[in-house]
Amino acid sequence: MNARLDSFSYDDDIVRKFLFATIIFGLVGMLVGLIVALQLANPAFNVSPILTFGRLRPLHTNAVVFAFAGNAWFCGAYYSTQRLLKTRMWSDSLSRFHFWGWQAIIVAAAITLPLGFTQAKEYAELEWPIDIAIAVVWVAFAINYFATLAKRRERHIYVAIWFFIASIITVAVLHIFNNLSIPVGPLKSYSIYAGVQDAFMQWWYGHNAVAFFLTTPFLGLMYYFMPKAAERPVFSYKLSILHFWSLVFLYIWAGPHHLHYTALPDWASTLGMVFSVMLIAPSWGGMINGLLTLRGAWHKVTEEPVLKFFVLAVTAYGMSTFEGPMLSIKSINGLAHYTDWVIAHVHTGALGWNGFLTFGMIYWLAPRLFQAPLHSKKLAETHFWVSTFGILLYVASIYSAGITQGLMWRAFDETGRLQFPDFIETTMRLMPMYWVRVAGGTLYIIGTIIFIYNIVMTWKKRPAAYEVPVVTAAPLSALPAPQHAKSGGLLAMTWHRKWEAMPLFFSVMVALCIVVASLFEIIPTFLIKSNVPSIASVKPYTPLELEGRDVYIREGCFNCHSQMIRPFRFETERYGDYSKPGESVYDHPFLWGSRRIGPDLAREGGKYPALWHVRHMENPRSLSPKSIMPTYPGLLSNTINFDGIQKKVDAMAMLGVPYGDAVNKAPAMAREQAAAIAADVLKNGGPAGLGDKEITALVAYLERLGTDIKKPAGVALAPSVPKAGGN
Amino acid sequence: MRSIADVVGASGLSGYAIVALVLFFIAFVAVLASVLAPSRSSFYERVGQMPLDDLTPQTPRER
Secondary structure (H helix, E strand, C coil), rough: CCCCCCCCCCCCCCHHHHHHCCCCHHHHHHHHHHHHHHHHHHHHCCCCCCHCCCHHHHHHHHHHHHHHHHHHHHHHHHHHHHHHHCCCCCCHHHHHHHHHHHHHHHHHHHHHCCCCCCCCCCCCCCCCHHHHHHHHHHHHHHHHHHHHHHHHHCCCCCCHHHHHHHHHHHHHHHHHHHEEEEEEEEEEEEECCCCHHHHHHHHHHHCCCCCCCCHHHHHHHHHHHHHHHCCCCCHHHHHHHHHHHHHHHHCCCCCHHHHHCCCCHHHHHHHHHHHHHCHHHHHHHHHHHHHHHHCCHHHHHHCCCCHHHHHHHHHHHHHHHHHHHHHHHHHHHHHCCHHHHHHHHHHHHHHHHHHHHHHHHHHHHHHHHHHCCCCCCCHHHHHHHHHHHHHHHHHHHHHHHHHHHHHHHHHHHCCCCECCCCCHHHCCCCCHHHHHHHHHHHHHHHHHHHHHHHHCCCHCCCCCCCCCCCECCCCCCCCCCCHHHHHCCCCCCCCHHCCCCCCCHHHHHHHHHHHHHHHHHHHHHHCHHHHCCCCCCCCCCCCCHHHHHHHHHHHHHHHHCCCCCCCCCHHHHHHHCCCHHHCCCCCCCCCCCCCCCCCCCCCCCCCCHHHHHHHHHHHHCCCCCCCCCCCCCHHHCCEEEEEHHHHHHHHHHHHHCCCCCCCHHHHHHHHHHHHHHHHHHHHHCCCCCCEHHHHHHHHHHHHHHHCHHHCCCCEECCCCCCCCCCC | CCHHHHHHHCCCCCCCHHHHHHHHHHHHHHHHHHHHHCCCHHHHHHHHHHCCCCCCCCCCCCC
């Protein structure tokens, strides 16, 4: 059959742009990671109020996830998509809008996070104007991507693109719903969800951000670049189909395993665990498919650094995706949660899977994009071994740290009392391991610098003008799907073969899959009242406490301190009564935390006098000589914006927090409470003049934590409807 | 006045999570069976070659 042939070329300029953004922001994100690692090993590295651990830690995670891995995904996706679809991107302008918009968002994050503008949700810290910008840029990317699919010249849509489609759709859904908030200022907002619901939404988002930003897009890259580098097709295309659908089906459910033994309803926690365990099957199917693509070509691994990086990346994927389901099992999670074990798990994935896949991909791309041979294969080999050794040092030390601290927290002596009642004792035990982590991270970064040097030197050898090959291919017919996909039964998979050539329908099915799964968990969490029994004595924060809570959020205290005591004896002995769902019904956002670098603060109120907190915030080591907490002397001089509190109270009232009189007189109420705290501090020998300083707001908040439930009527009310069961 | 949360809470959804689990497990098994069932492997062999050829469509319109 004769057909008209189109002539076209691929847009590699956009690929080169994303490549450079990847290596630049990758180095930045890793260097910030090294700084926060140093800050944990020695608090003297907290050199400035805007460069404390609490503010830099989210900058590190955002830079690595969205700037490094994000740009790497886009780099590989723009290269592979055009070639797999035999077409140029639909709009070069939208491609550039995507690139520059994404980099502007990264810069905005790099400015706002150290300045303390944060929503206090992990991996979703960015404030509402930046969230809107992300949505706009994402829509532009999606339009360009789906329009490119529509004008493709290849009937079948290759499996790598399925992973990209699923990622684009799911990230959009996650981003929009987790970031719904009420603005109270140009860079300040409150989540519309509170307490249990907010925690659930956050970890539905948080886990799936890992799944659909760090896993599925990189699997798409694996399915394209691994065959390229090995010069042979993927081991089993059928297995890739199974891998895709089972991942998409299962991943979306797994988020609640981040909240085991918290105030989340037990049924949701169990459901998350079951689906997480099932995830082993597709994950290992994918790993095996990736590694076996090298069948008959293993000898090339010894010669080709690209393949070395890929093999280690896929192996790290297998290790992480075995460990993840193990960590989701409640009994294991009971030991690992809040410890460095989780940090080690994350870094096996980030440094090994995402990092090495990106390095391998760029080593493969650079000679082709810059039309010059790689500057030095030997340097690439050196990079591989230096960074591999860095990963080993990092994860071995931090696994040890996590397990050590987890075991110390739960140890009882022969008299039945906590063996290590002083939290700082468990922290000090980790110091040697923290220094080994610094060494491991440094090696990884040295490897990355070698990599960047190698790529830049390759780029320098580029021709004066890039050659742009012209491709010719016939446009797709408007006729129905080809004959081979028209017949066959269920098991012959002809139905799926039709889907594989119908991007819009395919996308709808993916969206349906993740939305239905999400609703199965979200609807009961939000709508079954017995999941969150109310507690009569739990009242909204006073205006000053609310202001203090915002100081707590700004300084990123939740990065080191949890506010969620689990129902274990070793937790209740150390911190007090376990946390109840009804205690955080007014917490917009929830501040349960995910890591205890310092002790839990859920029952901090009433433990110490106000002056203790003032001294502690001014210099923690004046009270606890071995503390690794940063100093916050600025809180004793920063002035409270009393007039701004009214707007915050009004926003909370709009969200349903019963503020009553405070709606009209929040500043006056805040001034009155601040004056009382300042007088108490002065009476006990503390500094004068704190009545309008931020420290009084923070003290008010800390003194309130966990105290409501101890007041009269502090009993869980019976649900207003018969208990539906299942929780 | 009863809220929607009261109504949903009283509607006896205790088996809801299990139903979801079973539904998704069935879907998983169905996909597994379909993938493992014998079919036209030549098609998948051909599309598996797609990353290896940047210039020539493997499934153009005439096929």
